[in-house]
Amino acid sequence: MKRSRFTEEQIIGVLKEHEAGAKTGDLARKHGVSEATLYNWKAKYGGMDVSEAKRLRQLEDENAKLKKLLAEQMLDAAALRELLAKKW
Numbered sequence: 310m311k312r313s314r315f316t317e318e319q320i321i322g323v324l325k326e327h328e329a330g331a332k333t334g335d336l337a338r339k340h341g342v343s344e345a346t347l348y349n350w351k352a353k354y355g356g357m358d359v360s361e362a363k364r365l366r367q368l369e370d371e372n373a374k375l376k377k378l379l380a381e382q383m384l385d386a387a388a389l390r391e392l393l394a395k396k397w
Contacts, residue, residue, distance in 0.1 A: 315340075317362035320350050327351070 313320070323340055327333065327347065337344045354362055 315342075317354070317366060318359050320354055321357065321359055321362060323347070324351060324354060 315323075323336060324347075327336055333344050333347055337347055354365075357365070
């Protein structure tokens, strides 16, 4: 997954500017992102503090690792089933 060039602190700072009344188009130009990106950030990080956003990032990383482990285990189990089926 591609990493953002903005940290959680920066994203939340931009969203706080938006909440303060700055226009979306102006913020997008100022920070070099598209308006759609601002709306995506708002959907994901809207109403969060920096600590909550960091925790969200940690949970997403942990979830990705667990999904990878599960996929590897399922692959190993499928290979063993196939091997046992050939022996019989």
